[in-house]
Amino acid sequence: MTPITRVLVANRGEIAVRIIRACHDMEMAAVAVYSDADAGALHVRRADQAVRIGTAAPAESYLNIPALLRAAFSTRCDAVHPGYGFLSENPTFAQAVIDAGLTWIGPPPDAIRAMGSKTEARARMEQAGVPIVPGYQGDSDDDAPFIDAADRIGYPVMVKAAGGGGGRGIRVVRHRDDLPDALAGARREAAHAFGDARIFLERYIDGGRHIEIQVLADAHGNIVHLFERECSAQRRHQKVIEEAPSPLVTPALRTRMGAAGVEAARAVGYVNAGTVEFIADAAGNFYFLEMNTRLQVEHPVTEAVTGHDLVRLQLMIAQGKPLPFAQTDLHLRGHAIEARLYAEDPRSGFLPAPGTLTAFSIPHMPGVRVDAGVTSGDAISMHYDPMIAKIIAFDSTRDGAIRRLDAALAAAIIDGTATNRDFLRALIAHPTFAAGEVDTPFIERHLDSLIAAMDSFAPSADRVTVQPEPARFVDPWARADGFRLGQGENARPGAAGAGQASRPRDGNVQGARRPLVGAGMLTAPMPGQVRDVQVIVGEAVKRGQTLVLLEAMKMEIRITAPGDGVVRAVHVQPGQTVERDQPVVELA
Ligand code: ADP
Numbered sequence: 001m002t003p004i005t006r007v008l009v010a011n012r013g014e015i016a017v018r019i020i021r022a023c024h025d026m027e028m029a030a031v032a033v034y035s036d037a038d039a040g041a042l043h044v045r046r047a048d049q050a051v052r053i054g055t056a057a058p059a060e061s062y063l064n065i066p067a068l069l070r071a072a073f074s075t076r077c078d079a080v081h082p083g084y085g086f087l088s089e090n091p092t093f094a095q096a097v098i099d100a101g102l103t104w105i106g107p108p109p110d111a112i113r114a115m116g117s118k119t120e121a122r123a124r125m126e127q128a129g130v131p132i133v134p135g136y137q138g139d140s141d142d143d144a145p146f147i148d149a150a151d152r153i154g155y156p157v158m159v160k161a162a163g164g165g166g167g168r169g170i171r172v173v174r175h176r177d178d179l180p181d182a183l184a185g186a187r188r189e190a191a192h193a194f195g196d197a198r199i200f201l202e203r204y205i206d207g208g209r210h211i212e213i214q215v216l217a218d219a220h221g222n223i224v225h226l227f228e229r230e231c232s233a234q235r236r237h238q239k240v241i242e243e244a245p246s247p248l249v250t251p252a253l254r255t256r257m258g259a260a261g262v263e264a265a266r267a268v269g270y271v272n273a274g275t276v277e278f279i280a281d282a283a284g285n286f287y288f289l290e291m292n293t294r295l296q297v298e299h300p301v302t303e304a305v306t307g308h309d310l311v312r313l314q315l316m317i318a319q320g321k322p323l324p325f326a327q328t329d330l331h332l333r334g335h336a337i338e339a340r341l342y343a344e345d346p347r348s349g350f351l352p353a354p355g356t357l358t359a360f361s362i363p364h365m366p367g368v369r370v371d372a373g374v375t376s377g378d379a380i381s382m383h384y385d386p387m388i389a390k391i392i393a394f395d396s397t398r399d400g401a402i403r404r405l406d407a408a409l410a411a412a413i414i415d416g417t418a419t420n421r422d423f424l425r426a427l428i429a430h431p432t433f434a435a436g437e438v439d440t441p442f443i444e445r446h447l448d449s450l451i452a453a454m455d456s457f458a459p460s461a462d463r464v465t466v467q468p469e470p471a472r473f474v475d476p477w478a479r480a481d482g483f484r485l486g487q488g489e490n491a492r493p494g495a496a497g498a499g500q501a502s503r504p505r506d507g508n509v510q511g512a513r514r515p516l517v518g519a520g521m522l523t524a525p526m527p528g529q530v531r532d533v534q535v536i537v538g539e540a541v542k543r544g545q546t547l548v549l550l551e552a553m554k555m556e557i558r559i560t561a562p563g564d565g566v567v568r569a570v571h572v573q574p575g576q577t578v579e580r581d582q583p584v585v586e587l588a
């Protein structure tokens, strides 16, 4: 037994707040860390003590291992919880914490390492008898073996980064001719984002469903699963809505997938909470994608349907306590759905919208949990992920959970920044969502009609300033007036702008509304750093061609040519920081 009395929470935002709450619930003290951008942040206010660890840039603060260890020592912590993101899946950090004599609230560094490379994880899973997607993982820099392999695998194929995460470095390729470009692009992006250019191929499971198994393992060899979550509602391979249980999963499939999740964990000597992600097809086949060796963003839906507190269990496991239940003690009850509320503007290509949340409140309602990292008056910083909160609705039925989620979103008072609230409402009101049939390409395929449907959810001005109405479930898909499914993109004003917020993507592209300043002057749609300038003065460019790549809030933002033309001037260079609306490129 290793008692824990004081936990350093090596993270920020909603997950830091969530962990602090669990510590207090278990009568442990919690120490927050913060960057200069977060000095007054909610997680700092909620902690028993807080330590500054560096400047706003993540590399200087939340990714700064020596500063985090110093913070733990100076406040006499005996354990470290890494949350998700940042250093949570960094085996060097885990090892450094252990070597410093502190308790690491997470899996053993070797398990993190084994699952940290998707290609190594695939090999380990294949050995353990866990089904993997047919693929190719040669480590040649040469394209030829990849092209041959893709012919064998069959198109469409997916190009993925071995060190990838957060949906980055992923490309779907439908035709042989497009493969070399995709390989080059994926290598470039992987090298930049993960410091590792290695890529591999997988068969693309078209119309697949993302289903993941929550596992828990103690230090005494006991491993259980807490059933599945479905996270097929994704945009650019990133989750938007998550739920438990999955409408696709039958009891028989649940048993098979649960067992595969447990086997995956056992194969790498896993301890603590982890998630094994699978892609499933309509025929009931499922294939291992990756294991996330940490607490997942969407863990609350599992808490709702199992009645178990996952962070509490993480703390118990880290103290060396045995799991308090066996597999047969675990039961599913009801249905839970989580929506990720972001400060981003769906009408402008989902451009992140940093700023001050002048108002933010979601009324207390039965069956609704809100995990937020901010309160009214707090800033959504341009330096980090633009998540405002997770809203989790629970009910005895799936329909009831959808209704409650919509009610919470409708009643939410949010002011100061653009958000994806109305987009979330349009999504969960869609008949395909109601039917439980959303697959991973669904959002991209229906983006235009979903964005068009947002209008019918926009609160009227008096609603915002006076009182939240008792929530009503509005169904735009059932409306008799003008709105139609599959409405074309010209229905959206401003769709032909110059910038696009972009992560690796396939399919539908959203143009951001970027006004041209003067004739042909293209400006930065938001503050960020110039990553690449892809044109030179005098060069002829085509409409839609990428001119400059910006990086801001973990997003890659492409500034593209609004029409054919010639580059008259380039005002920025790689590495440079730009302000919002700063001139970038001038076209003639
Ligand atoms: P997956 O990697 O399978 O998409 P999640 O959906 O749980 O898993 O998390 C997505 C990733 O987004 C996390 O690994 C983390 O890197 C990042 N992330 C999301 N929100 C935040 C946040 N508020 N702070 C730090 N990192 C975040």
Ligand code: ADP
Pocket (backbone or CB within 6 Å): 133, 158, 164, 165, 166, 167, 168, 170, 202, 203, 204, 205, 206, 208, 210, 234, 237, 238, 277, 279, 289, 290, 440
């Ligand atoms: P990340 O580390 O970025 O989360 P994943 O391997 O988990 O990477 O993939 C992210 C998402 O991309 C999945 O949730 C799924 O929607 C999609 N995806 C990944 N691999 C495949 C595949 N072989 N076929 C179909 N979709 C896939």
Ligand code: MG
Pocket (backbone or CB within 6 Å): 166, 277, 290
């Ligand atoms: Mg994943």
